[in-house]
Amino acid sequence: MAAAVEPRWRQATFIQDVRSRVSASQLTRFQKMYTEPFFVINVDPVVPAPVRMRLTVSGSQQATYVVTLQSTGLFKCSCKDAIMTCRRNGCVCKHVCFVLYRVLRHEGLDFFDNLQLTPDEVGSIASRASQIQIQEVDRSNPPHVAPRPDQLHFDFCHSKRPHQIEAGDDCPICFDALLGSDVMRFCPECGNGVHQTCIVKWMEHRSTCVYCRSKLWSNYRGD
Ligand SMILES: [Zn+2]
Ligand SMILES: [Zn+2]
Ligand SMILES: [Zn+2]
Ligand SMILES: [Zn+2]
Known part of the structure; x- marks a missing residue:
C-alpha cells in the first residue's frame, strides 16, 4: 500500500511554521483546531454573490456557527468570538482556522498577514468546497x-x-x-x-x- 501524504495541517512542521508567523491571539485560536472537536454539519457552495461559500460548523456543544467566504477573500463567522473580539485583535476565530486549513486544506500562511485570500485562492477554495460532502x-x-x-x-x-x-x-x-x-x-x-x-x-x-x-x-x- 502506497503511503499517503499527510495533509499539511497534520504535518509537524506546519504548526511550527504557524507559531513563528502569527500573533499570540491568532495562535491560541489556531491551536484549537487540534485540541477541540469540530464537525462540518453542512456545506453550501452555491450561494448568492458576494458570498462564495458557506459552511455550518459545530463543536462540542449543540450550537452551530456559519462560516462564509466572501468573494473579496475575507471570512466571516457567526460566533461571538469572531464578532466581539477577533476584529479588534486582528485575527480569525477557531472556526475559520478549522474550515480553511483542515476542511479545505489550504496550505499557505500568507493569509495570516492580512486575513484575506487572494482572488486565485478564493477560486480554488470555492471549488474545493463544492467537492466535499457531495459524493456519488x-x-x-x-x-x-x-x-x-x-x-x-x-x-x-x-x-x-x-x-x-x-x-x-x-x-x-x-x-x-x-x-x-x-x-x-x-x-x-x-x-x-x-x-x-x-x-x-x-x-x-x-x-x-x-x-x-x-x-x-x-x-x-x-x-
Ligand atoms: Zn470524524
Ligand atoms: Zn467562529
Ligand atoms: Zn450512505
Ligand atoms: Zn439486524
Whole structure:
C-alpha cells in the first residue's frame, strides 16, 4: 500500500511554521483546531454573490456557527468570538482556522498577514468546497432490501459490506483521518465509513447519510 501524504495541517512542521508567523491571539485560536472537536454539519457552495461559500460548523456543544467566504477573500463567522473580539485583535476565530486549513486544506500562511485570500485562492477554495460532502453513490451493487424502520437497530447484519478504509481517507464530518480510529460506523446503504462520534453529532442536525443521503439513518440511536 502506497503511503499517503499527510495533509499539511497534520504535518509537524506546519504548526511550527504557524507559531513563528502569527500573533499570540491568532495562535491560541489556531491551536484549537487540534485540541477541540469540530464537525462540518453542512456545506453550501452555491450561494448568492458576494458570498462564495458557506459552511455550518459545530463543536462540542449543540450550537452551530456559519462560516462564509466572501468573494473579496475575507471570512466571516457567526460566533461571538469572531464578532466581539477577533476584529479588534486582528485575527480569525477557531472556526475559520478549522474550515480553511483542515476542511479545505489550504496550505499557505500568507493569509495570516492580512486575513484575506487572494482572488486565485478564493477560486480554488470555492471549488474545493463544492467537492466535499457531495459524493456519488456507488450503484455498482444493488442496494440491500431495507429493514422496516422499527426493525432498524444498526447491528449492520443487513448492511452492504463496509468499504475498506485506506490511508488518506478522511472523515467527511471532522476531516481527520479515518484509518486507525477505533470506533466507526458504516452506512447500511452505501457502505461508506465515518467516525461514530461524528455521525452522532451529524444526526443531531441532519437526518440522512452524510455520503449518500440514505434515509436509513433516521432511526439511528447513536449506538
Ligand atoms: Zn467562529
Ligand atoms: Zn439486524
Ligand atoms: Zn470524524
Ligand atoms: Zn450512505
